[in-house]
Amino acid sequence: MYSTAELPVTIPVDLVDDFLAKLHYVSESLEKFELLPDERNLVRFKVAPGHQHDSSLIAERIAEVAKKMCDAHRPAETKVLVSRKGLGQYNLDPQPTLEREGELRRFGRGRYGLGPRLVALMAFFDRELTRTFLSFSPKQYQFPSLIGADVLERCKYLRSFPHALTLVSHLREDLAAVQEFARSAKWDGAQLTSDPAHLSAIECLLAPAVCFHCFAWLQNSQQQEDSSVTAIGKCFRYESGNLEGLERLWDFTMRELIFIGSPDFVLAQRQKAIEGTAQLLDDWGLGYEIRSATDPFFIEEYASATFQLAFDLKFEVRADLPYKQKTLAVGSFNFHQDYFGRSLNITNTNGEALSTGCVGFGLERLALAFLAQHGLDNRNWPAAVADNCS
Amino acid sequence: MTENNADIKQRVEQTLARAFEVSPNEVAALGMGLHPRWDSMGHMDLIMQIEKEFGLRFPTYEIAELTNPAAIVKAVERHAQK
Numbered sequence: 001m002y003s004t005a006e007l008p009v010t011i012p013v014d015l016v017d018d019f020l021a022k023l024h025y026v027s028e029s030l031e032k033f034e035l036l037p038d039e040r041n042l043v044r045f046k047v048a049p050g051h052q053h054d055s056s057l058i059a060e061r062i063a064e065v066a067k068k069m070c071d072a073h074r075p076a077e078t079k080v081l082v083s084r085k086g087l088g089q090y091n092l093d094p095q096p097t098l099e100r101e102g103e104l105r106r107f108g109r110g111r112y113g114l115g116p117r118l119v120a121l122m123a124f125f126d127r128e129l130t131r132t133f134l135s136f137s138p139k140q141y142q143f144p145s146l147i148g149a150d151v152l153e154r155c156k157y158l159r160s161f162p163h164a165l166t167l168v169s170h171l172r173e174d175l176a177a178v179q180e181f182a183r184s185a186k187w188d189g190a191q192l193t194s195d196p197a198h199l200s201a202i203e204c205l206l207a208p209a210v211c212f213h214c215f216a217w218l219q220n221s222q223q224q225e226d227s228s229v230t231a232i233g234k235c236f237r238y239e240s241g242n243l244e245g246l247e248r249l250w251d252f253t254m255r256e257l258i259f260i261g262s263p264d265f266v267l268a269q270r271q272k273a274i275e276g277t278a279q280l281l282d283d284w285g286l287g288y289e290i291r292s293a294t295d296p297f298f299i300e301e302y303a304s305a306t307f308q309l310a311f312d313l314k315f316e317v318r319a320d321l322p323y324k325q326k327t328l329a330v331g332s333f334n335f336h337q338d339y340f341g342r343s344l345n346i347t348n349t350n351g352e353a354l355s356t357g358c359v360g361f362g363l364e365r366l367a368l369a370f371l372a373q374h375g376l377d378n379r380n381w382p383a384a385v386a387d388n389c390s
Numbered sequence: 391m392t393e394n395n396a397d398i399k400q401r402v403e404q405t406l407a408r409a410f411e412v413s414p415n416e417v418a419a420l421g422m423g424l425h426p427r428w429d430s431m432g433h434m435d436l437i438m439q440i441e442k443e444f445g446l447r448f449p450t451y452e453i454a455e456l457t458n459p460a461a462i463v464k465a466v467e468r469h470a471q472k
Contacts, residue, residue, distance in 0.1 A: 076449075077451075307431075307434050311453075311454050312454075
């Protein structure tokens, strides 16, 4: 049986996707929901069997999400920097075929294993991105998957994206707790059951982005000159019911190019990266746009999305997914102003907080978008990819 | 300056003083990035307080201009004339 939540506001058309994405975090009892498409001021929802008593609380929370997001939202014109029609003729979802052919294996929500062809394609994209990034003379780094909670707290990431965090725990250093866990922990078909009292406090999380490690490395330092860094790493963003195949993974791989320096330096590097990577995407025959975008801030901090748009802080590469007649963000070009410089005390020799920026490409998404546009038969791929990707 | 504009200036300055917990004579020196709390979130909090004070809503493109008290006063005056 469906219940309804009357919203105190009408959700603007350009906010609908973001609003619905946030509703997955309203309650574990919430099974399904939809916004009335025309009026956009009423949500129909269904709760899990046995949880009907949660309906009124869920309705209140849905209304709260709507109110807070609408208060912070401002309509904005999308700025399109680059727009390309692709060369691909394919229009099917490549994922079922990849699964059938043993190239893709789902392990769980947002967790996939990739076979040799996907790995080769991703390695090719990474090589080409890295080659393009050479013109920035970046220093190469390697970072862990774990990141200290202290860093994410100082960067206010815990406050801005609490819904996306993946917290890491281990058993407490307590012989009885370890023994009891070993005796009693069981997979119940959906989760590991164990006594939460045996788990440690949170010291680390799985890193949501590569660049945080770089900024953590530089914290409390004075930089003599502008610099660039590149690194590849695993990133983790829990997206609840929004997790969907290779389109939206909990655990994914990102190549980043990071800039640290004066605002002029960072903005010039970002612009150069936009031009360089657009050339690369053209060589791969992709259909895409590079356009203004925002990060998925949680509802309390949703005004930060408006701030990003107002100050042109984020542009995304949105590649066509013909099988969905939608686009998918495969990369982004970000200017953080002096946010990390101030948060982590990264300064120039005059003690002024430095600006930072980063370019990031999700390799699984790039591979998916490429296959979605060109198909799995490499005889139909652009030569720039087919000749160099085996 | 008309009396109405003087009133706008005073109300903007009062809102800024409240937002950043400074005295009225410190308001003129405020600016985005010049006060530790006037960062991205501080900016958006301030914008929403100004909007509430004057019952208006700034479009996104205008928000990037409102980085000091004088610019905010001018923007509010523009909206007041509409």
